[in-house]
Amino acid sequence: MGMDFEKDRPIYLQLVERICGDLVSGKRKPGDKLPSVREFAFEAGVNTNTVQNVYKQLEQMELTETKRGQGTFITPDPLKISVMREELKKQLIDRFLSSVETMGFTQAEILQSLKERRENEC
Known part of the structure; x- marks a missing residue:
């Protein structure tokens, strides 16, 4: 098995983002x-040390809790997930804007294109 990863970014960060994305999209829920x-390492096609690093990062972000002998669980606190959701949204927007500005588009052009696209969908 295995997942596809971007070559220019650390795998553990990409896995953290995937789990955060699963939380935002509702694929994973508070308390899950x-x-x-080992299971996640096999599923992702990565080393177990990488997954341990992912789980450690998620715990430092206060998005998971490890219960000795039971496993790692998503926080049951919806406020922590809400804060992470807003942070993730900001990061995605920043990355998108940086990308399009590098190509020479202005923010005004992008906003206009987004408005036009939205109008065409309705």
């Missing part, structure tokens, strides 16, 4: 149990 380190 995460797979064991």
Whole structure:
């Protein structure tokens, strides 16, 4: 098995973002149990040390809790997830704007294109 990863970014950060994305999209819910380190490493096609690093990062972000002998669980606190959701949104917007500005587009052009696209969808 295995997942596809971007070559220019650390794998553990990409896995953290995927789990955060699963939280934002509702694929994972507050209180859900995460797979064991070995299970997730096999599923992702990465080393178990990488997954341990992912789980450590998520715990430092206060998005997970490790219960000795039971496993790692998504925080049951919806406020922590809400804060992470807003942070993730900001990061995605910043990355998008940086990308399009590098190509020479202005923010005004991008906003206009987004408005036009939105109008065409309705």
